[in-house]
Amino acid sequence: MPPYPSTASPLFTYEYPRPAVTVDAVVFGLDSRSVLHVLLIRRGSKPHLGSWAVPGGFVELDEDLEVAARRELLEESGVHVTYLEQLYTFGKPGRDPRGHVISVAWYALVRTIDHTPVADTDATEVQWHSMDDLPELAFDHSEMVTAAHKRLQAKVCYAPVGFDLLPPKFTLRQLQQLYEGILDRPLDKRNFRRKVLAMNLLVDTDEVEQRVRHRAARLYRFDHQKYNSLALNGFIFDI
8 A cells, every 4th residue: 555645744654545634614693583503514525415504614723723623614604703712523433425534523603693604615594593493414424513502501500601601781581592502491580580580790781671572571692701700619500
């Protein structure tokens, strides 16, 4: 077998071929009804031409993994994310018909109202899809989405990551709907509000909702600075 050229440097050769590396991003967002959605692209190239998938692609030479994930997401969907966390590594042989491809998966949270996805590069279409009605996905991306959803469900209960899905000013109703949408179960209104307010991390803005048909509710904002200070001293965010 001839030497397999290195992708890292022309100075070295290797006897055996090595797997390729890709990055994929599972991006979550909430719609106006607090329904959890996932950002999907329609593939414009083989394999799985025309199938829905999460944004992603191959890591370039000397490229950091997180940089690659952000680049692929921006190139294929036009979406730039602030919160991005590494999820899991998918490397089962046969997961990609092009060969042994290892994917480092990430997940992100965005406010859908802040983003207008635009398909580009090898994506022909990009859309938000409800978690309750996902199409069949290419590769093992269904497994990725399921793993990301489980991670999100666990993390919102011990870290305030869910606030990245809300507008800067929100009602307690919106906050509860956020948690119910992520956890996929109803929450007792009285207990939820008591627990949230007891942490003293919500700031009353002295403002109320505008242009609503129901009784206008008070608007709050999350005090990130106070949370960060408390977290340094061992405070546990527990919902």
